[in-house]
Amino acid sequence: MPISEQQIADRLQGVEKRISLACQAHQCSPPLLLAVSKTRTAENIRTLYSSAIKNFGENYLQEALDKQQQLSDCDICWHFIGPIQSNKSRAVAEHFHWVHSVDRLKLAKRLSNQRPSALPALQICLQINIDNETSKSGFTANETISAAVEISQLPNLTLRGLMCIPQKRDTVAEQRLPFEKVAALLSTINQQLPNGTPKLDTLSMGMSDDIEAAIAEGATFVRVGTALFGPRQHR
Ligand SMILES: *Cc1c(COP(=O)(O)O)cnc(C)c1O
Numbered sequence: 198m199p200i201s202e203q204q205i206a207d208r209l210q211g212v213e214k215r216i217s218l219a220c221q222a223h224q225c226s227p228p229l230l231l232a233v234s235k236t237r238t239a240e241n242i243r244t245l246y247s248s249a250i251k252n253f254g255e256n257y258l259q260e261a262l263d264k265q266q267q268l269s270d271c272d273i274c275w276h277f278i279g280p281i282q283s284n285k286s287r288a289v290a291e292h293f294h295w296v297h298s299v300d301r302l303k304l305a306k307r308l309s310n311q312r313p314s315a316l317p318a319l320q321i322c323l324q325i326n327i328d329n330e331t332s333k334s335g336f337t338a339n340e341t342i343s344a345a346v347e348i349s350q351l352p353n354l355t356l357r358g359l360m361c362i363p364q365k366r367d368t369v370a371e372q373r374l375p376f377e378k379v380a381a382l383l384s385t386i387n388q389q390l391p392n393g394t395p396k397l398d399t400l401s402m403g404m405s406d407d408i409e410a411a412i413a414e415g416a417t418f419v420r421v422g423t424a425l426f427g428p429r430q431h432r
Contacts, residue, residue: 233422358399372410
């Protein structure tokens with residue numbers, strides 16, 4: 198059964214409640230809610246859009262382009278959050294406002310070269326493989342600082358911050374540890390950036406199961422799919 202508008206509205210309320218409770222507990226300002234809409238329909242997106250959600254994250258290029266066409270009447274900020282093969286980088290550079298999944302220097306250079314000059318700079322985050330998992334892409338913590346300094350100087354990108362997808366952990370206390378490391382890495386990068394380079398201000402971290410832990414460590418975007426739309430069917 199497809200999810201109903203009412204179910205999405207109820208789930209959104211639940212997610213917003215979790216965010217506001219976590220922000221009260223940790224005395225922080227609320228992160229932006231990035232609704233992860235991979236595998237969901239354009240109608241599902243429209244439902245959230247009419248509840249004032251403007252940021253949507255997609256993982257699969259062709260699926261995202263199809264939905265962008267169906268939703269061209271909406272003022273949506275589109276975020277690409279999935280792995281990017283080099284032969285897909287041009288379309289990503291042309292059709293998104295943000296990319297959270299920049300996982301290698303070569304990809305950053307391609308996106309900068311391919312970003313159309315008529316568009317504002319592409320907003321990007323570097324994906325950090327914070328648990329050093331062989332199954333996940335991303336920069337290791339060690340590589341990140343020199344890569345960030347180089348990427349921050351590329352012309353058609355604005356390096357905004359860091360993104361991570363930690364391993365599953367069972368308690369909030371454990372979930373906080375990788376997020377704390379990524380937040381510390383962001384501060385270190387900011388100390389090393391050349392004079393005059395804008396500071397990084399974005400921590401894209403926290404998904405349906407670890408929103409609270411990410412907020413406790415300073416998330417500025419939480420990327421939420423399942424908690425908003427229900428369980429995903431396999432593609
Ligand atoms: C699918 C996905 C999410 C959302 O995960 P949920 O557990 O469904 O909230 C967040 N970030 C990335 C990069 C994803 O691929």
